[in-house]
Amino acid sequence: MNEYRDLRVALLGCGSVGAQVARLIIEHGDELAARIGARLTLSGIAVRDTTAKRDVDLPQELFTSDAERLVQGSDIVIELMGGIEPAKTLILQALQGGADVVTANKALIAAHGPELAEAAEQVGAQLSYEASVAAAIPILRPLRESLAGDHITRVMGIVNGSTNYILDRMDRFGDSSEDAMRVASELGYLEADPTLDVEGYDAAQKATILASIAFHTEVPVDAVYREGIANITLEQIETAKQAGYVIKLLAIAERITSADGEHGVSARVYPALIRRDHPLAAVYGGKNAVFVEAEAAGELMFYGAGAGGAETASAVLGDVVSAARRHVVGGPGIAGSLHAGLTILPVGEVNTSYQVMLEVQDQPGVLARIAGILAEHGVSAASVKQSIADGAHERASLVIGTHIGRESDLAAMVDSLRASDLVHEVTSVLRLEGNE
Amino acid sequence: MNEYRDLRVALLGCGSVGAQVARLIIEHGDELAARIGARLTLSGIAVRDTTAKRDVDLPQELFTSDAERLVQGSDIVIELMGGIEPAKTLILQALQGGADVVTANKALIAAHGPELAEAAEQVGAQLSYEASVAAAIPILRPLRESLAGDHITRVMGIVNGSTNYILDRMDRFGDSSEDAMRVASELGYLEADPTLDVEGYDAAQKATILASIAFHTEVPVDAVYREGIANITLEQIETAKQAGYVIKLLAIAERITSADGEHGVSARVYPALIRRDHPLAAVYGGKNAVFVEAEAAGELMFYGAGAGGAETASAVLGDVVSAARRHVVGGPGIAGSLHAGLTILPVGEVNTSYQVMLEVQDQPGVLARIAGILAEHGVSAASVKQSIADGAHERASLVIGTHIGRESDLAAMVDSLRASDLVHEVTSVLRLEGNE
Structure with missing residues (x-):
């Protein structure tokens, strides 16, 4: 020996x-x-x-x-x-x-x-x-070392196992949000204070770390745009399923270019629609996965346990x-080099697409007027689906999927829809990711 | 600057x-x-x-x-x-x-x-x-460095994009083996000499490299047991699909223990059945992925492009x-340390399970006698399905799924089935992996 x-x-x-x-x-x-x-x-x-x-x-x-x-x-x-x-x-x-x-x-x-x-x-x-980040999954070292010769363009992760477990139960077993939360809590998936998980604070911390390493730029956690899953309903999940999507809470770190041409970084956390054949869609239960896009390497994914002793x-x-x-x-310590110092751009500068569900007056010409509201904001529809017409109440339900546009335009469009006398209610606004 | x-x-x-x-x-x-x-x-x-x-x-x-x-x-x-x-x-x-x-x-x-x-x-x-190995996917560095404090027990990879493309076309589009090969060849997925891909030689080279790094043991390429996909039929793929499986060509490197208690390593390449909800099942087209099991980290998967300039x-x-x-x-070069020097055990020592399709005489008592042949070899059936009875020719088709057993026993069982006067033909023998 x-x-x-x-x-x-x-x-x-x-x-x-x-x-x-x-x-x-x-x-x-x-x-x-x-x-x-x-x-x-x-x-x-x-x-x-x-x-x-x-x-x-x-x-x-x-x-x-x-x-x-x-x-x-x-x-x-x-x-x-x-x-x-x-x-x-x-x-x-x-x-x-x-x-x-x-x-x-x-x-x-x-x-x-x-x-x-x-x-x-x-x-x-x-x-x-x-x-x-993502417990057992080797992700920081590959980002820092294996991809050191490449140009990472986007990192998109399911990095909170609790919320993935909740969304997965709703999707696969038809649990209500409350039931899924209760089961997750009973199984010890949720912290004593579940808002850390459910409101996306935990995922935002991980988005900060991923963005800093992927882009060599300091990204403070309060610069991470954040929406949680507390308001995600079973109806949204069922509608997504019918359209071939699954809803996942994503932490996204991305190189983007602002409307006035500045190159920068976006870091954000929100529930989003992902196509069923996207590798992230097959991340079930409490598992984590990080999907990475790089200029030369193309698409990579790292999958595994996101928690556990x-x-x-x-x-x-x-x-x-x-x-x-x-x-x-001998040899040097790893230096968490932040040499790039890119600007952190606000979420309004992000390119994404929206899926909007709304209840409108069921009357002639309503579709044309809704389309007019989209056009006012420079938004074009990729699909419009009238899901239920309720003759008794003179209401119709629409599901509008947009083409990719700037978040600020898409959000303004939703505000205009909400303000329109044609629209009874906007019942769901979700972003689509991983789709281009 | x-x-x-x-x-x-x-x-x-x-x-x-x-x-x-x-x-x-x-x-x-x-x-x-x-x-x-x-x-x-x-x-x-x-x-x-x-x-x-x-x-x-x-x-x-x-x-x-x-x-x-x-x-x-x-x-x-x-x-x-x-x-x-x-x-x-x-x-x-x-x-x-x-x-x-x-x-x-x-x-x-x-x-x-x-x-x-x-x-x-x-x-x-x-x-x-x-x-x-697996081109763009960071796999050797994570195995060597990120998992350096863990104990890797198994590495199971889809490491040849050409054969994955062929099998995926057969599975998703119902192509015959010949058609899928032709399309793969036209798209440049196959080498000038397609046997390197189709017969598993390329995957065997990668199995050697993966096994050596995962187990710190020299594993010569001619110690890798190898079967290719040349004989995989659309019928096998359809039967697998009906049972909830997909067929993938796997390169497997695994710690195993021989029948007489010796700890060693197995490296092998063969087409195998994988459950549809296994992460490797969602690796489509020419993509690669390596699924890793480690004592502490549990299950990990690394996914991405397996080829391309x-x-x-x-x-x-x-x-x-x-x-x-x-x-x-400064600092040292990476030392490809082979300090463990584990024995490389033959494929007969591997634990796996079989799915066997066979045509038997359609007569009373045949199932009991087939079960007897399994029992002679210490093999127990997990499922037996009579898929088609052809009364005109007094033949019945059986699909037998075994419990996990030793490869040598399972192979001897198949030999006995082939030799039995009850059996007209053994039409398919495939292993199930990733199932325990």
């Missing part, structure tokens, strides 16, 4: 992911040592309550409540506490002490990623966070092995 | 991939320089005929017929000539001269990968070949950028 030098690994946090990371480091010790050329030695696990019960049986002497002290003298620090503080301060202390840092903390990276990356770069340390731990360990190899053989 | 040092890049070969690589290096020069911290300078392109017409307009002065001289003094050599020689000798010369080498040459890597990796390791150079060039450039960064900031 080879004699390997030891690398001191400090683990901060021991929830479902942390416990699995500790287990893998211990159980796979020999195999990891052979791959790295050094042995990962767990020097301690910092937790608030050192006597709490864990998912995995771990040596009690590893636990400490003194995270600051544990960080000192570590070669690699794994931060799995979540939240902003004390995680951020501990990560900065670790980096300043020369340690490489691996984290799965999407909230922290979305809020302070550039600051932490700069701190790492200043001391030549490595900061990596593959597990912060062991699954997330796999991504964390991949980063740990990368950092450990660097300790053995 | 920053002043960057130059890195001399030599390109060997200028077919559809090489021309795109040259284009990207020239057109994206500034962006690549910003990412790398050095400028990629194309020092020359070695071709047999320096006056031939190219896919892309490139400066004539770059072309040379003297590959050996071009390689000398290069920092990075990109080998896109294909074939074993002179590619192998030139790569060895490049490595010995201290250059990093990027290649898309699957035949060469499948045949001589370990020897070339050793040559690279001896001089501390980097040898990378992401584009050799620009698509393959994207993967080549990713490797070039990685090598170039190493020149700028």
Whole structure:
């Protein structure tokens, strides 16, 4: 057996992911040592309550409540506490002490990623966070390294498993929104505060991280346009199904050009219609997937588990092995280079198409007048379908699919439809994505 | 504008991939320089005929017929000539001269990968070949790096676009095998010698590369069990469809345990039945995808274009950028470490299940006697379906699906069925994969 030098690994946090990371480091010790050329030695696990019960049986002497002290003298620090503080301060202390840092903390990276990356770069340390987006799926490394010679044009991800589970139940089992939410909650898919998932905040954090890495540009999380799935109805899903679509909550990061010719970046989260034969349409249940379009590579998709203790731990360990190899053989830390500095353009500048459902007066000439409203905004219809005519109430239901246009024009068109005396109600407005 | 040092890049070969690589290096020069911290300078392109017409307009002065001289003094050599020689000798010369080498040459890597990796390791150079498997799809780097802390148990890929296109046409458009082959040939999907694709030789080379990287074990290409799709009939595809399956040519690399308890590796290529809701079932046309199962990460899939000049060039450039960064900031070359040295077990040791279609005598007691033949080999039936009884000829057609068993037992069962006087003909034998 080879004699390997030891690398001191400090683990901060021991929830479902942390416990699995500790287990893998211990159980796979020999195999990891052979791959790295050094042995990962767990020097301690910092937790608030050192006597709490864990998912995995771990040596009690590893636990400490003194995270600051544990960080000192570590070669690699794994931060799995979540939240902003004390995680951020501990990560900065670790980096300043020369340690490489691996984290799965999407909230922290979305809020302070550039600051932490700069701190790492200043001391030549490595900061990596593959597990912060889509858990087990290798997506940040492929975006950063495999596609480094290409020009990424769009990243479109199903990056929140809870909302995908809810939408998938509605689509495949005909659950109402309320029933699907209840089942998701019972199965532990939803956080204690479900608005983080349902209103798209979680997906927006991931959109920030994906956009920053794909486009080498700092994209603050509050620059991400965001709509959640709280108002998606079973009727919308059924109508989509009949037309050959499925509704998915998408996090989109895209290079776009504004109306006045400025090249920039858009980052946004909203539920959208996707054609049934699009690879993202076959992402069922709580699974995640990220669809990437690049100038030369064309269309790529990365699919897998978007949550789970062991699954997330796999991504964390991949980063740990990368950092450990660097300790053995030298070389630079990964620099989260933001050299491009593209402008972040507002959602109004995005090109998309709309599917609008509305109830109109069932009278002669109504279609021509609706078409006139579209034309006023420079919007052209790709399809108009009169789905139900209710003679008794003199109402008709229309489903209008538009050609691709500018979001600001499409939104203004919907406002005009709402204001028209012909229109009783606009019952649904959804964007179509992945269609061009 | 920053002043960057130059890195001399030599390109060997200028077919559809090489021309795109040259284009990207020239057109994206500034962006690549910003990412790398050095400028990629194309020092020359070695071709047999320096006056031939190219896919892309490139400066004539770059072309040379003297590959050996071009390689000398290069920092990075990109080998896109294909074939074993002179590619192998030139790569060895490049490595010995201290250059990093990027290649898309699957035949060469499948045949001589370990020897070339050793040559690279001896001089501390980097040898990378992401584009050799599934072209644009980042798969080798995620297997090697992102999953470095995990334990990969199985890799199952649709890695030959031509055969996927043929099978997909048969499945979705009801083409006969001959018609689908003809269309594939007309569209340029098939090589001049179609047996490389159709008989699974191309997929076997990729299985070798995938198995070696996933399991850190040298897997020679002639240790890959191989069956092609030449004998797949439309009837088999229709029968599969009725039962909820689709037939795909799979390259499988798997950790298995032999009957006498030895842990080892299996690598094999064959057409197999996949459930329609499996992610691999939605890989249409000429697309590729690699489905990966790992102990902690669970199921992952990587999807994208498996061929094409620009698509393959994207993967080549990713490797070039990685090598170039190493020149700028130091650090070791990627070592294709084969430390595990697992035994390669024969296909008979694999666990799989069979779907067998056969014509039997339509007489009382035949099912019981067929069941008896299964039982003799320790095989148990999961389903038996009598699909057509032809009273006039006293024949019945049976479709038997087995539970999972050892390949050697299942194959012996089929031999016994063929030998039985009850059986007129065994019309189809297919394995089911991705089902457990």
